[in-house]
Amino acid sequence: MPTLDEINRIAPETPVFILNLYRQAFLNKAALRVIGYTKDTPNPPGGEIQRDSRGNPTGMLIARPNATILYATLAKGPKLSYEDQMNSTRLFMRELNRFGVTSVIDAGGGFQNYPDDYQVFEELDRRGEITVRTAYNLFTQHPKNELNDFKAWTASSQPYTGSSYYRHNGAGEMLVYSAADFEDFVEPRPELPAVLEDELFEVTQHLVQQRWPFRLHATYGESITRFLDVFECVNKEVPFKDLRWILDHAETIHEKDLERVVELGGSIAVQSRMAFQGEYFVERYGAKAAENAPPITKMMKSGLRVGVPFVTAALVSFTFKNTLTAKTRMPLPATDSPIRLIVDNHS
Known part of the structure; x- marks a missing residue:
């Protein structure tokens, strides 16, 4: 460093x-x-x-x-000209291609406003210059006004529309800011506010009513239990049936909650965060807890679909380490199971 x-x-x-x-x-x-x-x-x-x-x-x-x-x-930094943004995006995609990456999911992020900040990709798609297939999720940018964001987007666009190289993928990974359980293992687990349930319910209910697939950032078992409580309440009023939805990360998901995800038809997208923050996790939560963070084997035995994405903005040069970490966090994999997690379950 x-x-x-x-x-x-x-x-x-x-x-x-x-x-x-x-x-x-x-x-x-x-x-x-x-x-x-x-x-x-x-x-x-x-x-x-x-x-x-x-x-x-x-x-x-x-x-x-x-x-x-x-x-x-x-x-707050200087903004590139439109042409420089185009060129920078081409170069970033070339860098991903250099590591063998041909497809990504853009799960959204802070200060990434739709549709304004997506114009470069729209233009590259029109020109046929996208070299990394991209499925993008819409990430709310307005705390306390999240529902308004999603109402506007569900009225103006539909999931799975676009080209074979640039396609709308639904909502997330931020649905409501009160549910943001940040994954910094150096810091204590954040205590999510009491308003979480009401705010998450109204957004989730709207998305399910509109049949929009969604994903939700979900690091800790304590927060995941609360998220699932909300989803089950929504499901009683508006069935999730056959709707695609994903919990992202789930490092410390409780074993009893795996079956709840299965019952609601959900999937989990784990991440190789433990390869890069593992020592911090051990210092805070202990080596025993780290052995099953995330509990991939239990997830798969429960019948869950499990994908293994990685964060390009933070870890682009570690694509293959991310893949290997899914197995045992050892330098070399004993089998092709990490590859199968990616290809079979996250395509």
């Missing part, structure tokens, strides 16, 4: 933003000037601007555990 001193020496005048997972970001002094962070800039909720003894920002941003501080800072 580079130090702030090293970044400032290498790039004294060029703004630099380096993201470490969704845990922290490093900004050099030039980036701090562009962003406008000073000693008077307050810490955002759930985030920290690290400061020196005089109160000035050092350039270190820390999610505690809310990663919005990282997304919001990146969004």
Whole structure:
């Protein structure tokens, strides 16, 4: 990991933003000037601007555990021209192709507004220049107004529309902000607010009524139990029957909840996060808990469809490590089961 001193020496005048997972970001002094962070800039909720003894920002941003501080800072940076965005996207796809990646799911993200921020991909699709098949989910951008976002989108677009290279994939992975159980294992598990159930119910009910597939970021067993309580209540009023839906990550899902996911027809998309945050997880929750985080074998024995995606923004250079981690977190796999998880269950 580079130090702030090293970044400032290498790039004294060029703004630099380096993201470490969704845990922290490093900004050099030039980036701090562009962003406008000073000693008077307050810490955002759930985030920290690290400061020196005089109160000035050092350039270190820390999610505690809310990663919005990282997304919001990146969004403040200089925006490329439209043509440069086109070229940058082509180069990013070429980098993915270089690692053998031919298809991805865009599960949305903070400050990625639809449809405005999707125009580059729309144009590349029209030109036939997309080299990575992309299925995109719509991610709400407005806390406390999530339902309005999804009502607008369900009225204006339909899942599975688009081309063979660029296709609408439904809602998620953020459905309501009160359900955001951030996965920073250095920090304590976030306690989700009491409003979660009511807010998640109204959004989920609307999506099921509209027959929109959805996915939901779900790291911890404690939050997943609450999510499933909501889904079961919705299912009683508007049946989930044959609707595709996914829990993303599920590192500490409770064994009793696996069957509940099966009963509602859901799937789970795990991730290789433990290969990169495993030591933090062990320090906080213990080695015994880490042995089954996530419990892939139990998931598969329960009859669940299990996919193994990876986060390109954070881990693009580790595609094959992500695949191998699905087996045993050993350097080399003993069988082809990691590949089968990806091809059979996440296509």
